[in-house]
Amino acid sequence: MADVVQYRLERMVEELDDLERRGLFTRREISEIVKQRRKFEYRLKRPSPLKQDYLAYIEYETQLDSLRRLRKKSAVARELENNEKGLKNRKKRKMSVSDFSGIARILEIYRLVVMRFKGDIDLWFKYLEFCRHRKNGKMKKVLAQVIRFHPKVPGVWIYAAAWEFDHNLNVTAARALMQNGLRVCPTSEDLWIEYLRMELTYLNKLKARKVALGEDKGTLARDFRDADEKQWIKENKDLFMPIDGEMGNIDGTNVENIDSEKKLDLFREQGLRVLRTIYSGAVEALPSSLSLRQRFFEILDATNLAQSEDMRKEILSDMKRDFSADPKYWDWLARLEMTDSVSKLEKSEDIISSQMQKAVQVYEEALKNVPSSMMFDQYTKFLMDILASSGEEAKVCQSSSHVEHYVSHLLTVYEKAEAMGCFTEDIACRYLSLYLQLGRLDEALQTSCKALQWQTFGVCTVMAFKGLNRS
Numbered sequence: 001m002a003d004v005v006q007y008r009l010e011r012m013v014e015e016l017d018d019l020e021r022r023g024l025f026t027r028r029e030i031s032e033i034v035k036q037r038r039k040f041e042y043r044l045k046r047p048s049p050l051k052q053d054y055l056a057y058i059e060y061e062t063q064l065d066s067l068r069r070l071r072k073k074s075a076v077a078r079e080l081e082n083n084e085k086g087l088k089n090r091k092k093r094k095m096s097v098s099d100f101s102g103i104a105r106i107l108e109i110y111r112l113v114v115m116r117f118k119g120d121i122d123l124w125f126k127y128l129e130f131c132r133h134r135k136n137g138k139m140k141k142v143l144a145q146v147i148r149f150h151p152k153v154p155g156v157w158i159y160a161a162a163w164e165f166d167h168n169l170n171v172t173a174a175r176a177l178m179q180n181g182l183r184v185c186p187t188s189e190d191l192w193i194e195y196l197r198m199e200l201t202y203l204n205k206l207k208a209r210k211v212a213l214g215e216d217k218g219t220l221a222r223d224f225r226d227a228d229e230k231q232w233i234k235e236n237k238d239l240f241m242p243i244d245g246e247m248g249n250i251d252g253t254n255v256e257n258i259d260s261e262k263k264l265d266l267f268r269e270q271g272l273r274v275l276r277t278i279y280s281g282a283v284e285a286l287p288s289s290l291s292l293r294q295r296f297f298e299i300l301d302a303t304n305l306a307q308s309e310d311m312r313k314e315i316l317s318d319m320k321r322d323f324s325a326d327p328k329y330w331d332w333l334a335r336l337e338m339t340d341s342v343s344k345l346e347k348s349e350d351i352i353s354s355q356m357q358k359a360v361q362v363y364e365e366a367l368k369n370v371p372s373s374m375m376f377d378q379y380t381k382f383l384m385d386i387l388a389s390s391g392e393e394a395k396v397c398q399s400s401s402h403v404e405h406y407v408s409h410l411l412t413v414y415e416k417a418e419a420m421g422c423f424t425e426d427i428a429c430r431y432l433s434l435y436l437q438l439g440r441l442d443e444a445l446q447t448s449c450k451a452l453q454w455q456t457f458g459v460c461t462v463m464a465f466k467g468l469n470r471s
Contacts, residue, residue: 005041009034018098024071036060044112051120054113058106065102072099103134118149121156128159132167139163154188157181161198171202182281189292192282196296199274200303207267268306275300276311283318290329293319330366331378334359356386360409373422376413380430383410410434 016033019025025033040057043049110127117123124146131139143160150156157177165174178195185191279296286292297315300308316333323329337358363379386406414431417423 001042001045004045005038008041009038012037012101015098015101018096019068022072022096022098023075024068024098033064044109049116051113051117051123054109054116058109058113061102061106061109065106068098068102103136106130107136107138114145121150121153124150124156125159132163151184154181154185154191157185157191158194161194165198165202174198182285186285189282189286189289189295192278192285192292193295193299196275196278196299199278200271200299203267203271203274265306268304271303272305272307272311275303275305279315287322290319290323290326290332293323294332324369327366327370327372327375327378330362330370330375331382334362334366334382337362356406367416371420371422373417373424373427376417376420376422377424377427379413380410380417380427383413384430384434407434407438 012034016030020027020030040053040060043053044057046053107130110123110130114120114123114127124142128139128142128146131142143163146156147160157180161174161177161181164170164177175198178191178198181188181191182195275296282292282296293315297312297319300311300315305311319329319333338355359382363375363382366375367379383406387410411434414427414434417427
């Protein structure tokens with residue numbers, strides 16, 4: 001073991017001499033470097049070296065290389081100051097052995113540790129991040145190794161495809177990596193979603209390139225104000241004055257940009273085909289995943305694709321067919337009614353009230369399909385969140401007519417849950433909390449007494465007595 005360590009230290013002589021010759025480190029500092037490296041090398045040559053030994057060695061060498069680069073930068077700045085005007089007789093410094101030996105040593109230590117601890121995926125990602133940051137040309141080789149050892153890890157395929165797409169600018173290679181990853185890991189939601197994002201991003205880049213060249217206009221990103229603005233322009237055409245006697249079409253659909261609109265439609269149609277294809281494959285691979293459908297729906301809402309409304313209805317129809325017995329689906333669908341609108345501008349009270357009524361209708365339909373305690377829990381939690389978001393939860397007694405209607409409806413839901421025997425501890429506590437906020441102390445006491453039968457008497461009784469003490 002000593003011979004191997006001594007051999008590795010002797011190979012560092014040229015590098016250390018170069019550091020001293022260039023004035024980056026003193027002889028005393030170099031002696032300390034040799035001492036530290038000898039200590040780390042002996043640790044690595046033990047019969048069973050620890051992972052922490054490798055990481056400590058990497059950390060030391062990283063800090064040492066950072067110090068070297070900092071001192072080199074300072075030395076170059078001093079040379080420029082000493083030179084006349086800092087420009088005459090300036091020669092470009094050549095790279096010496098000390099400029100790349102530190103990085104090479106860190107890469108070798110990373111190679112040793114990942115070969116010894118092949119199953120540690122975090123080590124592989126640290127290795128990849130170091131190669132990506134240093135840009136030393138080892139990235140492709142390391143990616144091939146990590147894919148060979150961890151083909152069942154979706155994050156590996158996503159990382160490799162992202163590097164090819166963003167840094168290597170190789171869309172073909174990125175697409176091939178994603179497709180191979182989906183063959184190996186067909187049940188990974190993240191792989192399907194990231195594959196869709198990559199394809200839509202590529203289409204948007206192609207679109208942006210044509211815009212930059214002046215051949216086209218617009219992007220695939222959805223602009224929620226377009227519909228409102230165009231409608232307003234159509235309704236107020238008389239307000240616009242023609243210039244040079246050429247009125248044209250005020251709504252932006254004149255003859256000059258008809259071809260541009262057609263080109264934009266081609267990109268939108270291609271985007272829709274891509275989304276539909278990937279969506280079909282994902283649903284076939286993961287037919288019971290609700291979160292996957294939700295994520296596809298969110299991406300569809302965020303992009304401006306052709307016939308997106310038809311695709312939107314198709315996804316919602318598929319979700320209702322496959323998840324009508326899942327309370328989480330109904331809760332998501334009801335909350336979608338509160339966030340779904342043509343424009344993302346400020347909403348009036350009438351719009352909010354209309355959306356609230358639609359959400360309540362969804363929950364009522366859900367109770368007919370899934371009359372369970374979990375469904376009641378989601379329903380009551382939603383109504384309590386609406387009251388809290390209105391800023392009226394702490395002042396229910398002085399609320400507006402809309403909030404009073406919500407409170408009355410919420411009490412009705414609680415009573416329905418009690419009658420159907422779907423009470424849980426969370427529902428009971430929210431029920432009691434609402435009575436205490438309304439100031440109905442008698443009903444609160446009755447609820448806490450009934451809690452003895454619901455097996456939630458501990459929490460509910462404590463809440464009741466705290467409310468009575470405050471009153």
